[in-house]
Amino acid sequence: MEPLKLKYREALTEAMAKAMRKPNTLLIGQGVTDYKGIWGTTLGLAEKYPDRVIETPLSEDAIAGICLGASLNGMYPINTHIRVDFSLLIFNQLINLIAKYKYMFGGLFEIPMMFRLVIGRSWGQGAQHSQSLQSLLAHIPGLVVIMPSNSQSILESYDYALNHYRGPVVMLEHRLMYELEFEQRNENNHPFETRVDRKGTDITIIATSVMVLEVRRACDYLEKFGIYPEIIDLHSISHPNRELIFNSVKKTGRLLVADTSWLPYGVAAEMSRIISERDPSILKKPIKSLGMAYAPCPTAKVLEDMYYPDVHDLVLSVLELTDKKATQKIPIPIKTPMTDFYKHFKGPF
Known part of the structure; x- marks a missing residue:
């Protein structure tokens, strides 16, 4: 069925x-x-x-x-x-x-x-x-x-x-x-709760909204080369499960945050605060964050495509954090705009 x-x-x-x-x-x-x-x-x-x-x-x-x-x-x-x-x-x-x-x-x-x-x-x-x-x-x-x-x-x-x-x-x-x-999944998550989207061992990736989907695509690619990230769907931005996040990073020793917005004073900064204020010694590498370029969004599509992080940026960041970029010749996916994969604009909204 x-x-x-x-x-x-x-x-x-x-x-x-x-x-x-x-x-x-x-x-x-x-x-x-x-x-x-x-x-x-x-x-x-x-x-x-x-x-x-x-x-x-x-x-x-x-x-x-x-x-x-x-x-x-x-x-x-x-x-x-x-x-x-x-x-x-x-x-x-x-x-x-x-x-x-x-x-x-x-x-x-x-x-x-x-x-x-x-x-x-x-x-x-x-x-x-x-x-x-x-x-x-x-x-x-x-x-x-x-x-x-x-x-x-x-x-x-x-x-x-x-x-x-x-x-x-x-x-x-x-x-x-x-x-x-x-x-549809039957996972019995609390409706307002942070959840583990995919279990892994090599790195923790915390993502929001559509970036959860981009992270999944990146992880599907990385798993072909023996790299297994743990994906955390933050879901509730205002009330993250700090214990779940900390324990995941403690297990993997590495953290990448992928948000849909700007990085300064944002979700990624808050995730870093959760780790740094409790026990930064669990980190094997410094935290890395991905988000929109720190500028107003350009109107031209060719510029907008460069404005947002995608699978290319996620894979590159994971390889850097896991030290695989220098030790293994893993090809980096070509940078492809999310709109090519998810939706082409049709208007009016």
């Missing part, structure tokens, strides 16, 4: 459909009633729930305030943003109020709600429409920040957030993954 396969967007469609069956759920944002329905993830919901699926004007801060008020009055708002860049306009509500309400009022008020934010590249998106701002959000106490890397993670995390967690959750969905198909 073939394993069940589900596309990333299909898992989101299922998660949104399940959410709307609850009479207190509110789906609100730009594009929720669009004919493409945010890559198909909200299609049909406006017709089925016309009073609770609400298209909004370009008033992000005001809409976030409405969501806050709705949550305080027993509703569960799901606020969508077709680009994470647009969510910068809700930071006053999100950071100054939503993240702090429970703390400021001694636990008397809970703010269960969700923000769906789309991150990452396609091509031609430019500097203002292709960012990955997870580190900004994970810096704020009171927020749970999740970056699902596959369909199963979406189903588990969205269900837990909607039905069990009594606080604000930010879900970051990568634009390149919507059309990708994933085999």
